[in-house]
Amino acid sequence: MPERTFRIWRGDAQGGRLVDYQVEVDPGMVVLDVIHRIQAHQATDLAVRWNCKAGKCGSCSTEINGHPRLACMTRMNLFGSDEVVTVQPLKAFPVIKDLVTDVSWNFEQNRRIPPFKPKPRDADGRYRMKQQDVDRVQEFRKCIECFLCQDVCHVLRDHGRKDAFVGPRFMIRLASLEMHPLDVADRIPAIRKDFGSGLCNITRCCTEVCPEHIGITDNGIIPLKERVVDRFYDPIAWLARKIFGTGKRA
Amino acid sequence: MSETLRIGGHAGGFAATARTDRWWVGPLLTFAGLGAFVVYSTWAAFQGAYYYAAPYLSPFYSPLLFIDPSAPGAAPLEHAWIGAWPSWWPALLPASPAFLILIFPGAFRATCYYYRKAYYRSFFATPPGCAVGPIPQGRYKGETSLLIFQNLHRYALYFAILFIFILYLDAFKAFFKDGRLGVGVGTLVLLINPTLLGLYTFGCHSFRHLVGGGLDCFSCDRASAARHGLWKKVTALNERHMLWAWTSLFWVGFTDVYVRLVAMGVIRDLNTWG
Numbered sequence: 367m368p369e370r371t372f373r374i375w376r377g378d379a380q381g382g383r384l385v386d387y388q389v390e391v392d393p394g395m396v397v398l399d400v401i402h403r404i405q406a407h408q409a410t411d412l413a414v415r416w417n418c419k420a421g422k423c424g425s426c427s428t429e430i431n432g433h434p435r436l437a438c439m440t441r442m443n444l445f446g447s448d449e450v451v452t453v454q455p456l457k458a459f460p461v462i463k464d465l466v467t468d469v470s471w472n473f474e475q476n477r478r479i480p481p482f483k484p485k486p487r488d489a490d491g492r493y494r495m496k497q498q499d500v501d502r503v504q505e506f507r508k509c510i511e512c513f514l515c516q517d518v519c520h521v522l523r524d525h526g527r528k529d530a531f532v533g534p535r536f537m538i539r540l541a542s543l544e545m546h547p548l549d550v551a552d553r554i555p556a557i558r559k560d561f562g563s564g565l566c567n568i569t570r571c572c573t574e575v576c577p578e579h580i581g582i583t584d585n586g587i588i589p590l591k592e593r594v595v596d597r598f599y600d601p602i603a604w605l606a607r608k609i610f611g612t613g614k615r616a
Numbered sequence: 617m618s619e620t621l622r623i624g625g626h627a628g629g630f631a632a633t634a635r636t637d638r639w640w641v642g643p644l645l646t647f648a649g650l651g652a653f654v655v656y657s658t659w660a661a662f663q664g665a666y667y668y669a670a671p672y673l674s675p676f677y678s679p680l681l682f683i684d685p686s687a688p689g690a691a692p693l694e695h696a697w698i699g700a701w702p703s704w705w706p707a708l709l710p711a712s713p714a715f716l717i718l719i720f721p722g723a724f725r726a727t728c729y730y731y732r733k734a735y736y737r738s739f740f741a742t743p744p745g746c747a748v749g750p751i752p753q754g755r756y757k758g759e760t761s762l763l764i765f766q767n768l769h770r771y772a773l774y775f776a777i778l779f780i781f782i783l784y785l786d787a788f789k790a791f792f793k794d795g796r797l798g799v800g801v802g803t804l805v806l807l808i809n810p811t812l813l814g815l816y817t818f819g820c821h822s823f824r825h826l827v828g829g830g831l832d833c834f835s836c837d838r839a840s841a842a843r844h845g846l847w848k849k850v851t852a853l854n855e856r857h858m859l860w861a862w863t864s865l866f867w868v869g870f871t872d873v874y875v876r877l878v879a880m881g882v883i884r885d886l887n888t889w890g
Contacts, residue, residue: 375625384625429626432635432747452634457626457747467624496835498844520743525756547833564760568732571746584821584854588729591767592825599767 424512515572531562534572664712783810800887816860819853
């Protein structure tokens with residue numbers, strides 16, 4: 367079995383360092399397998415968050431050779447035979463210990479979003495919607511909340527504007543509600559002001575790292591920005607609303 | 617490049633990253649490609665000459681609002697939409713019809729959602745690559761302050777659509793020389809140009825929103841069902857928006873080069889007119 371060098375961040379919020387481990391790697395292993403081998407044989411106090419090992423729980427998000435990735439979905443044959451594999455915690459969130467970060471800020475953002483508000487039921491007491499009306503929303507529902515998009519977003523990661531921008535994951539959640547055929551809540555003013563759609567400059571890194579291949583930018587954020595334009599920046603749309611009414615929502 | 621290690625072992629500072637791949641290749645190629653186009657199109661706009669070789673008109677100069685027929689390689693005066701070159705034009709600027717129209721396609725590309733990604737990364741390094749340190753800013757404001765004009769992309773779109781029709785008209789005219797129907801290499805070059813521009817323009821994110829993306833219900837009535845059909849077609853183009861952005865950019869530049877070289881007599885246009 368070939369031996370590989372893993373360089374893993376060891377430390378907490380007070381400090382730490384990158385530590386090298388020599389570890390044997392079997393064919394077919396993913397990065398999370400190797401971390402578990404190091405944990406089992408060399409560093410039993412190494413902290414790593416994981417759960418499903420199938421790319422569906424979003425727990426094992428880390429930065430591997432600088433790329434935000436799921437450790438369980440990153441195969442070892444992605445790397446060169448003598449390449450050092452560096453594993454770090456997510457940069458955008460505070461480190462708790464080693465590879466584990468405190469992502470609770472994300473759950474706070476989720477609570478800020480006005481919930482689903484359905485329109486009145488049909489006369490027979492049922493709700494009806496057709497497949498073509500929910501196709502877009504279903505794409506957004508694939509999100510596993512790994513927060514890789516939040517981590518790679520430079521607005522949060524490098525500019526530290528968590529005070530002004532909710533991040534790509536929650537722009538997607540907002541889009542899933544805003545485009546829902548049964549929802550009648552109006553979140554457009556909040557999307558602009560409270561959730562900071564204007565902070566996103568469309569550099570698409572969130573889309574590039576999404577393990578579920580959600581079209582975060584093209585299908586979520588840009589359509590929301592266009593709805594904000596309808597409401598706040600387009601004088602012709604404003605005039606049309608004045609003449610023909612406000613459309614779907616009050 | 618200054619690097620300081622922070623909690624988590626992350627490097628800080630401009631262009632700092634733990635990435636080991638050649639992340640800089642993409643932004644560098646984009647910088648070279650867009651930079652070359654901007655330099656060439658600016659140079660071509662300043663020439664004010666060799667933009668017409670009957671029956672071909674360079675797209676950089678179309679529509680011809682005013683014409684100075686005394687310039688070499690200029691179109692005859694009857695091709696002007698308004699008339700002869702105006703006397704009020706500042707003497708400091710060359711009498712170039714391109715100055716009057718290039719702002720419109722330029723504004724469309726400058727505010728395009730694809731090009732925004734391209735130049736924010738490659739020209740303004742905000743960020744230069746994913747998980748790569750951006751140029752430090754005091755308080756990042758994105759597109760809420762100085763760049764708030766990006767929200768008017770759809771207005772640039774309206775003009776861009778108009779230009780497609782104008783350029784197709786130019787391509788149609790390129791089938792006729794001295795009243796005789798024919799075809800030349802230049803005709804095909806001029807015909808491909810608005811076609812590629814159309815594939816780019818009608819795949820625009822704003823257009824996608826306007827035709828149907830703004831709806832929440834695609835099945836509520838006949839109008840929304842029709843708009844859904846249109847939205848799906850625009851979406852198919854939109855999924856290749858980057859491809860059409862680059863191919864149309866290259867071709868519009870190539871079309872100008874072709875017409876210019878024919879007008880200057882550097883190359884001979886192969887055609888059926890003889």
